Amino acid sequence: MSADDRPAARAPWLWAALYLAGSAIVVTLKLTDAIGAWTGLILFVLTMGLLIPMVRSSERACHPNPAIKRYNRRVLGASFGYVLGLGIAISLFKNVALPAPAVFAIALLPTLPTFVMIWAMARYLAEETDEYLRYRSVQAALAGLGIMLVIGIFWGFLETFELVPHVPAWWVLPVWAIGLGIAQLWIWARDR
């Protein structure tokens, strides 16, 4: 029996719900100081392990082509790297007096995995052989970019006029990813 023939043990949404619930519990424990920074990081990474069965059950249900499977694996790996890198970088920055070159180096820990995510998107567009799926992905990526620019520009001027607090520039990626997700959801609903 191949991996694709096996019955889906649980639906993807169930794994996603477990992941969200697990993350919420870890964040709550951390915010209430019930656990320390390192314990929180380890628990958060372990909770992220739930994303692996979520992606696998989603692939069993949707039968994506090889390009999409490769993209999923690359982004999943980069996400693990991002959380680990971010956790380690913040912990080191808060607890150890580091010289500027070392701070530059630890800033790269969460940065490099995000470059892998951007590379994964570029590779997907190059490897996708289905022209309509590629067109759909480009549409969604452009929609995400548009949303990111609109929010970024508006927020920037609100910040200039001292109406809102400063937001670090790395927020561009999560905002773009959320825009991408919304656009993909809209296209998915339209295509049904």
Place this chain on the structure above:
Amino acid sequence: MNNRLRVLRAEHGWSQQDLADRLGVSRQSVNAIEKGRYDPSLPLAFSIADVFGLPIEAIFLRNGDPE
């Protein structure tokens, strides 16, 4: 661009997935082309014509052309 894909597919008794498998594309691609939301590239249009054994102009029509 209008097309006769849905009619031709029905004449052959094929589902969207059947036609997608013959073309080596996703079912979503066939669905989008049929509904006129996506105009295929020339290579894919030729593949579609080959699958039905028809010239391209017998499948894809200019806007305003009678179906």
